[in-house]
Amino acid sequence: MRNRPESRVRLEISLNKLKNNFQNICKSVAPCSVLAILKANAYGLGVMDIASALQAAGAAGFGVAEINEALQLKDMGLPVQILGNILPDEIPVAVSNGIICPINDFSAAQTISREAVKQQKTVECHFKIDTGMGRLGMLVHNAYEEILKTVKLPGLKFEGIYSHFPMAYQGGDDYTRNQISSFTTLLKKLEAAGIKFGKIHMANSDAINNFPETCTAPFTHVRTGLNLYGLFDSQGRRSMNLEPVLEIKTRLAAIRKLPAGSTIGYGRTYRLMKDTLIGTIAAGYADGLPLALSNRGYVLIRGHLCPVLGRISMDYTTVSLESVPDAQCGDEVVCIGRQGENAIPAEHWSQLKGTHVYELLCSVGSRVERIYLEE
Numbered sequence: 001m002r003n004r005p006e007s008r009v010r011l012e013i014s015l016n017k018l019k020n021n022f023q024n025i026c027k028s029v030a031p032c033s034v035l036a037i038l039k040a041n042a043y044g045l046g047v048m049d050i051a052s053a054l055q056a057a058g059a060a061g062f063g064v065a066e067i068n069e070a071l072q073l074k075d076m077g078l079p080v081q082i083l084g085n086i087l088p089d090e091i092p093v094a095v096s097n098g099i100i101c102p103i104n105d106f107s108a109a110q111t112i113s114r115e116a117v118k119q120q121k122t123v124e125c126h127f128k129i130d131t132g133m134g135r136l137g138m139l140v141h142n143a144y145e146e147i148l149k150t151v152k153l154p155g156l157k158f159e160g161i162y163s164h165f166p167m168a169y170q171g172g173d174d175y176t177r178n179q180i181s182s183f184t185t186l187l188k189k190l191e192a193a194g195i196k197f198g199k200i201h202m203a204n205s206d207a208i209n210n211f212p213e214t215c216t217a218p219f220t221h222v223r224t225g226l227n228l229y230g231l232f233d234s235q236g237r238r239s240m241n242l243e244p245v246l247e248i249k250t251r252l253a254a255i256r257k258l259p260a261g262s263t264i265g266y267g268r269t270y271r272l273m274k275d276t277l278i279g280t281i282a283a284g285y286a287d288g289l290p291l292a293l294s295n296r297g298y299v300l301i302r303g304h305l306c307p308v309l310g311r312i313s314m315d316y317t318t319v320s321l322e323s324v325p326d327a328q329c330g331d332e333v334v335c336i337g338r339q340g341e342n343a344i345p346a347e348h349w350s351q352l353k354g355t356h357v358y359e360l361l362c363s364v365g366s367r368v369e370r371i372y373l374e375e
């Protein structure tokens with residue numbers, strides 16, 4: 001007997017599909033290498049298990065947002081790179097742990113350089129260039145002068161340079177084209193001044209799908225996060241054949257016949273027109289089901305689509321069982337994923353919520369058990 005009952009809500013992740021997706025991405029972008037972007041606990045999927053699977057599949061390195069995420073991964077033996085920025089008090093530990101540091105400006109570079117000299121280390125650094133993201137990095141138009149100044153600092157190995165796209169989901173978009181062109185112009189100017197980089201990267205998942213020129217020379221690497229999970233931006237083109245790796249499942253907690261006229265849930269937003277077989281499933285917004293599914297979403301029970309009735313609550317959601325009169329308490333309920341002939345894609349939730357799938361992934365609750373399948 002298990003000491004602890006099974007978790008009611010499970011986020012099941014197929015590691016084989018993850019590895020297949022990774023390898024398909026590698027084929028699409030070859031000869032570029034693939035950096036797996038594992039920030040925010042691998043977009044909520046659980047960073048250590050995802051990182052191990054991707055290492056086995058051949059990831060060239062990992063990208064994260066900040067120092068603590070980097071430290072989690074450093075013992076795996078692959079290069080770990082902070083993509084965002086680094087604060088002065090985070091620098092000593094980054095240097096002592098061999099984390100690849102971003103250079104967002106000259107002053108950060110000076111601080112990293114001083115620390116590197118103090119610790120008698122050489123720190124791998126990548127220049128972060130703002131070509132139009134408007135978030136972090138050296139502005140592309142000033143970067144040439146700043147880089148010329150920065151490369152003279154001791155203790156730093158300027159191995160890489162990169163930039164990021166705000167809207168590469170729109171194929172053929174001029175804004176993205178201009179970003180690519182200002183970045184490659186900068187690279188040429190630097191090369192003419194004798195400054196070359198071994199790692200040059202711009203492409204995220206959207207760019208891999210919509211701007212193949214970011215996956216060929218002079219680019220050497222791509223950075224992909226969302227596509228690893230077989231998910232895509234809802235507005236972009238899908239140039240790769242990837243499979244969704246995750247399913248969210250729960251159990252049917254109660255079945256009751258409620259009389260016509262009953263109302264369902266907080267706010268009484270649904271009124272039954274007739275006596276109805278109602279199921280209460282053991283997942284709510286605390287588990288990541290968006291409130292926007294209230295009266296609009298579906299779940300799958302015994303292969304049938306069951307509409308959500310009333311408002312999603314924290315721990316439970318109420319659905320109609322009219323299409324599954326044989327449902328039993330304890331039945332598996334698929335919130336995202338496939339059951340029989342039917343499937344509910346993650347993108348369905350994002351459409352209902354008016355958001356993107358990144359937010360949904362990062363909103364899966366902490367009590368949801370992450371289960372890694374190696375079928």
Ligand SMILES: Cc1ncc(COP(=O)(O)O)c(C=O)c1O
Pocket residue numbers: 037083164203204205206223224225226227
């Ligand atoms: C700098 C940077 N590069 C790459 C990525 C990966 O993006 P995606 O998950 O769309 O592939 C991100 C994620 O937001 C990022 O911030």
